[in-house]
Amino acid sequence: MCHSSARWRLPCRHSCFPVPGSSGCLPWYRVRFRPLRVCAAPSITGRAIPQQRSGPLPPTILITRPEPGAGSFIxxxxxxxxxxxxxxxxPVLRIEPQGELPDLEGVRWLIFTSQQGVFRYAELTARxxxxxxxxxxxxxxxxxxxGMRAISCGGDARxxxxxxxxxxxxxxxxxxRGAHAAADVAGALRAEGIAATDAVLYVQKRLSLTEEARACLNGDAPVIAPVFSPRSAAALLEGAAPRAPLVILAISRAAADRVPxxxxxxxxxxDxxxxxxxxxxxxxxxxxxxRLEGTKSAQ
Structure with a gap:
């Protein structure tokens, strides 16, 4: 027999087994063993088990506007x-400076068709x-x-x-203006007999979508993408075929028309x-x- 204070230990050299709560052991032939219960392994069929969704997936807002406009809109x-x-x-466009401010002598009115033009003008002159x-x-x-006195025309170039x-x-x-203008404002004014010229102060360079944005467009949740110009609308979906339900929020009909x-x-x-x-x-x-997510979930 083995004598030890350990509650559980390995069999001794006499092939005894420890007895729980006791300092002694039992010979192997007096130990009662419970039959081993064997569970069948789960079968593998190769089919994915569909995950249950608790409800419609919330939409994601995809902002492609550069700063500072992106932050203010959000x-x-x-x-x-x-x-x-x-x-x-x-952002699908990056604003970069381009060109110089022409001589302002004799200019009666400045015309801006974007706030980027205002920012660039303010950097170039104190007037x-x-x-x-x-x-x-x-x-x-x-x-x-x-610091300028401005008249808002409340719409587009027309x-x-x-x-x-x-x-x-x-x-x-x-x-x-920028290098890519939606309308020839100066040309239209000259056609009406008003002396007008224009100058390019910045250029919009196209940027690729981020990995997160591409994953968003190829996911299951609906995507709402505000687009603030025809050029950004075209850049957003250039060479892309979104799988996600996509809602374009366009600033104008001209921007909407650039969506493939x-x-x-x-x-x-x-409006x-x-x-x-x-x-x-x-x-x-x-x-x-x-609505699109509800229709998709019901399919």
Missing amino acids: AALRGLPGGDLPVVLS RDIPVYAVGDTTASAAEAA DLLARIRADNAIGPMLHL QGAASACIVA RPDAAGMLRAWPAALAEAY
């Missing part, structure tokens, strides 16, 4: 229903005495923040030209081509995204 969305949805930031025609409220606000015409404004006028046929499940166009119009159209885009 902040504005946060105050709206659904504005707290996940956000993926992947703030020339009044401004701005294409929309956002651009006008940027000009006023820089609205801007109509306002200049209605005001009987006198040139010379100088349109400060069949690339988006739905397209919502703002006015500015950030305020985009925010007003947000509820419709959000509702469409949830």
